[in-house]
Amino acid sequence: MAFLVLDGLTKTYGEVRAVDSLSCTVEKGEFVSLLGPSGCGKTTTLQMIAGFATPTSGRIELAGRNLASIPARQRGLGIVFQTYALFMHMTVRENVSFGLEMRKVSGKELKTRVDRALEMVHLGALADRYPRAMSGGQRQRVALARALVIEPELLLLDEPLSNLDAKLREEMQLELRRIQREAGVTTVMVTHDQSEALAMSDRVVVMNGGRLQQVDSPFDVYETPKSSFVSTFLGKSNNFAARLESTSDTGSVLTSGGVTLAGPRASLLPGAAEIAIRPERIELTGPGQGIVSGTVRERIFLGAQWMLAVETAMGEFLVARRNSGNREADIGDTVHLVWAPQDLRILPAKEGARS
Amino acid sequence: MSARPWLLSAPALILFGVLLLVPLGMTFVLSFNAFDFYEGIIPTTGLANYAEVLGDSYYWEIFGRTFGIALATTAICALIGVPQAYILYRLSPVWRSVVVLIVIGPLLISVVVRTLGWAILLGNRGVINTALKDWGLIERPIKMMYTEGGIVLALVHVFVPFMVLAVWAALQRKDPSTEAAAESLGASPFTVFRRIVLPQTVPGILSGSLIVFSMAASSFATPAILGGRRVKVVATTVYDEFMNTLNWPLGAAIAVTLLVAVMIIMITWNRLVERRYGEALQ
Numbered sequence: 086m087a088f089l090v091l092d093g094l095t096k097t098y099g100e101v102r103a104v105d106s107l108s109c110t111v112e113k114g115e116f117v118s119l120l121g122p123s124g125c126g127k128t129t130t131l132q133m134i135a136g137f138a139t140p141t142s143g144r145i146e147l148a149g150r151n152l153a154s155i156p157a158r159q160r161g162l163g164i165v166f167q168t169y170a171l172f173m174h175m176t177v178r179e180n181v182s183f184g185l186e187m188r189k190v191s192g193k194e195l196k197t198r199v200d201r202a203l204e205m206v207h208l209g210a211l212a213d214r215y216p217r218a219m220s221g222g223q224r225q226r227v228a229l230a231r232a233l234v235i236e237p238e239l240l241l242l243d244e245p246l247s248n249l250d251a252k253l254r255e256e257m258q259l260e261l262r263r264i265q266r267e268a269g270v271t272t273v274m275v276t277h278d279q280s281e282a283l284a285m286s287d288r289v290v291v292m293n294g295g296r297l298q299q300v301d302s303p304f305d306v307y308e309t310p311k312s313s314f315v316s317t318f319l320g321k322s323n324n325f326a327a328r329l330e331s332t333s334d335t336g337s338v339l340t341s342g343g344v345t346l347a348g349p350r351a352s353l354l355p356g357a358a359e360i361a362i363r364p365e366r367i368e369l370t371g372p373g374q375g376i377v378s379g380t381v382r383e384r385i386f387l388g389a390q391w392m393l394a395v396e397t398a399m400g401e402f403l404v405a406r407r408n409s410g411n412r413e414a415d416i417g418d419t420v421h422l423v424w425a426p427q428d429l430r431i432l433p434a435k436e437g438a439r440s
Numbered sequence: 441m442s443a444r445p446w447l448l449s450a451p452a453l454i455l456f457g458v459l460l461l462v463p464l465g466m467t468f469v470l471s472f473n474a475f476d477f478y479e480g481i482i483p484t485t486g487l488a489n490y491a492e493v494l495g496d497s498y499y500w501e502i503f504g505r506t507f508g509i510a511l512a513t514t515a516i517c518a519l520i521g522v523p524q525a526y527i528l529y530r531l532s533p534v535w536r537s538v539v540v541l542i543v544i545g546p547l548l549i550s551v552v553v554r555t556l557g558w559a560i561l562l563g564n565r566g567v568i569n570t571a572l573k574d575w576g577l578i579e580r581p582i583k584m585m586y587t588e589g590g591i592v593l594a595l596v597h598v599f600v601p602f603m604v605l606a607v608w609a610a611l612q613r614k615d616p617s618t619e620a621a622a623e624s625l626g627a628s629p630f631t632v633f634r635r636i637v638l639p640q641t642v643p644g645i646l647s648g649s650l651i652v653f654s655m656a657a658s659s660f661a662t663p664a665i666l667g668g669r670r671v672k673v674v675a676t677t678v679y680d681e682f683m684n685t686l687n688w689p690l691g692a693a694i695a696v697t698l699l700v701a702v703m704i705i706m707i708t709w710n711r712l713v714e715r716r717y718g719e720a721l722q
Binding site: 135136137157158159160161162163164166167168169170171172173174183184187188231235 | 614615617618620621622623624625626627628631635636639640642717
């Protein structure tokens with residue numbers, strides 16, 4: 086039995102199905118991200134787990150008990166809010182103590198546990214400051230310490246890093262993961278940032294339009310997306326409408342824009358399909374050796390790599406080229422693109438694309 | 441370039457100067473003049489009027505009563521206004537706009553009409569006393585007209601909106617997730633209100649109190665109608681000195697004393713609260 090079970094969870098606001106029969110499980114100690122664009126229902130899902138929103142239908146089970154009849158304040162979950170929601174009129178120590186005071190912890194035990202929580206987030210020295218006198222990163226840690234000090238069964242993170250600047254965000258990703266491992270707490274994080282989800286999670290739950298798209302490890306969700314949405318939402322991808330001509334154990338034959346392509350075995354029936362290929366899997370080759378040829382329309386230098394936009398018979402390709410220190414193809418050059426057939430992903434056609 | 445802001449705000453500044461500063465300055469000068477029953481105002485400079493105001497227990501009593509009424513009004517306004525503002529804050533937008541209209545309702549009615557309404561309710565043969573007598577609850581009417589209590593009641597009625605709006609503004613500035621955060625940490629709704637919401641409304645209560653107190657201390661029409669000659673406050677005393685005794689310099693001295701006293705009380709109150717909450721609330 087999984088630790089956290091979401092079963093057919095649905096929330097409707099009038100006609101809008103914010104969350105549509107979502108089912109997934111989280112194991113004890115696992116770090117799971119709910120990932121999707123804004124409005125995909127990930128925050129509503131978190132609100133329902135936290136107890137701030139009531140599910141229209143469906144079931145939430147935590148450690149074997151049904152949460153339906155348990156109000157938010159008795160669920161005992163640690164929550165880190167997007168805005169941190171710190172109590173501005175209290176010092177850091179008072180903020181962190183609050184949850185324990187509500188649990189009638191006092192005296193020496195209160196002090197020890199608060200000190201331990203503050204130590205865990207490296208804020209021991211700032212315990213008597215007010216949040217107003219702290220930086221965004223420090224406030225974030227206070228919010229985390231406040232949520233963890235009550236030793237929750239489940240930690241919920243609502244876009245915890247979105248208010249930090251880029252550099253700090255990367256530092257906090259590692260820091261947050263370290264703290265989560267140290268505390269050994271089962272964690273559900275909501276985020277719209279795919280790199281954050283990939284970097285931090287054990288598993289990623291991709292959502293769109295209130296529906297679950299795919300649940301997998303970060304590697305699998307990136308490498309083997311099961312739908313057009315997942316392939317384009319996570320990382321960059323070149324997606325084209327295609328026709329699956331035939332497929333067998335040895336591979337598939339497809340056509341797209343008049344170009345015949347080889348691909349891996351497909352789990353679809355021949356007919357309309359979509360193909361996806363990552364920009365970093367495409368190589369440039371000599372004349373006559375490419376799968377498709379085209380003209381460079383745009384060239385962007387990103388430091389570690391170049392990004393080329395190549396106009397071909399199939400459509401526009403994005404090609405990532407590792408910066409090897411040599412001259413790169415320039416705008417207007419004709420280039421020949423090649424990739425290994427197994428790097429091609431064959432997805433259901435867009436119409437009726439559903440998980 | 442630098443003259444432009446001044447030029448643009450000139451009309452407002454002139455209006456402000458002519459209508460407020462000039463009369464205030466003239467009242468200030470007048471307060472140092474002397475008065476003789478036969479000769480009228482004598483343009484001398486002396487502190488005789490202030491000596492009279494500060495040396496006479498009659499005036500001390502009037503000032504004491506005025507500040508007592510103002511303090512009671514402020515305290516009751518805070519007690520009613522803070523929960524009212526919190527309810528307003530929690531309402532859905534549609535209901536909120538309806539309730540806001542009800543809250544500011546008293547301000548839409550002329551002070552004289554409103555106060556005479558209270559007089560009809562509170563009089564010995566007024567609505568309340570007649571009703572209570574008809575139901576057999578009392579034998580002799582309860583005295584409500586011409587009492588401090590009656591004045592406080594009518595002042596609270598009209599000043600509560602200022603407290604509600606000030607506290608509401610403070611509530612809107614706070615992070616709405618703080619209540620959810622406290623709830624998730626195990627706080628009951630009452631604890632959330634007492635330990636999370638209330639402290640964050642302190643700046644609103646402070647500014648609301650300052651408005652209500654200064655307006656209550658200088659209010660005229662309500663104490664004049666509901667207090668009459670028997671319950672004198674500073675504003676009605678000033679009026680009597682100007683209009684009945686015709687001792688303008690003494691009236692001016694009382695008015696200036698009120699102004700200075702109110703300002704001292706407000707500044708002290710502000711300092712006290714800032715020292716107490718300074719670091720946590722800005």
